[in-house]
Amino acid sequence: GxxxxxxxxxxxxxxxxxxxIKCTYSDSASNYFPWYKQELGKGxxxxxxxxxxxxxxxxxxxxxxxxxxxxxxxxxxxETQPEDSAVYFCAAQGGSEKLVFGKGTKLTVNx
Amino acid sequence: DxxxxxxxxxxxxxxxxxxxxxxxxxxGHRAMYWYKQKAKKPPELMFVYSxxxxxxxxxVPSRFSPxxxxxxxxxxxxxALQPEDSALYLCASSYRGAWEQFFGPxxxxxxx
Numbered sequence: 001g002x003x004x005x006x007x008x009x010x011x012x013x014x015x016x017x018x019x020x021i022k023c024t025y026s027d028s029a030s031n032y033f034p035w036y037k038q039e040l041g042k043g044x045x046x047x048x049x050x051x052x053x054x055x056x057x058x059x060x061x062x063x064x065x066x067x068x069x070x071x072x073x074x075x076x077x078x079e080t081q082p083e084d085s086a087v088y089f090c091a092a093q094g095g096s097e098k099l100v101f102g103k104g105t106k107l108t109v110n111x
Numbered sequence: 112d113x114x115x116x117x118x119x120x121x122x123x124x125x126x127x128x129x130x131x132x133x134x135x136x137x138x139g140h141r142a143m144y145w146y147k148q149k150a151k152k153p154p155e156l157m158f159v160y161s162x163x164x165x166x167x168x169x170x171v172p173s174r175f176s177p178x179x180x181x182x183x184x185x186x187x188x189x190x191a192l193q194p195e196d197s198a199l200y201l202c203a204s205s206y207r208g209a210w211e212q213f214f215g216p217x218x219x220x221x222x223x
Contacts, residue, residue: 012179032210043115043201043214044154093209097142097161101153 002094006102014110019080023090024072031033033066033073038104039086044105048075080109082086114138115215117202123221126192132218133147134185134202142208143185145177146201148217160185161208192222 003026013019025033031052036044050057050073052062057064061080066073077084087104094100115136134143142161146154151188159166160179174196176188185202185219205212 034212036214043117043216046213047212049211095209097159097166097208098156099209099212104151104153 002092002098002100004090004092004100004102006090006105008105009103010108011082011108012108015080015082017080019075019077019084019107019109021075021088021090021107022072023074023092023102024070025092025100026071027092027094028068028071029102030092033064033110034091034099035064035075036086036089036091036101037063037064037086038089044089080107082109084110085109115202115204115213117200117215119218120216121219123223124189124192125223126194128192129188129190131189132187132200132202132220134187134192134204134215135183136204136213136215137183137193138204138206138213140204140213141182142205143179143182144203144205144212145175145185145187146214148153148199148201151199154214155221158187189220192220194222196220197222 006023037047038044040065061078063076089104090102091099118133133217145157148154157171162165174191180185193219199217203212
């Protein structure tokens, strides 16, 4: 089955800096890769996703890149703000209806 | 309406109790999910209802029992739980399969 590795487990940046979180997956058949943001006491929020026929996708300060050959994808957050502080999970489609999640990255943006 | 709602927000129960968690969505999604999330861990899939067909994670114990009365509602019936079942229980829905799953806020369950 699918296996997703996520790094780093914790990331601390200064406000205004960029943050990058990386994930690798094992199943070359996976074709959908979402990113979720989870704030304390809340459910995960879908912030951006990418499908295997696309190499990069942007939404304002957030971008995701996908390298299918290397089987890795990354989340890029530019101009970070304190409200970006949260736990971020990457995931890969592991079967027709299943998402397999990475272990999460706790991002702290220091004012 | 782009929201998944879950009730209750918090639940404390004893090991001999029977309780139910509820989830509702009005986005016309045809797949609904229950996940369990322990502290500092990712969500772990328990059950999927897709087009009224149930798929089960084989590792989920029988003291958890899902029910899907219709395509907008999903329940999770709890019976004879153990303290290690204490966790955040998340409901999610999607229009099709794994793509664009939207999560509810979760029910924080404590088993005494």
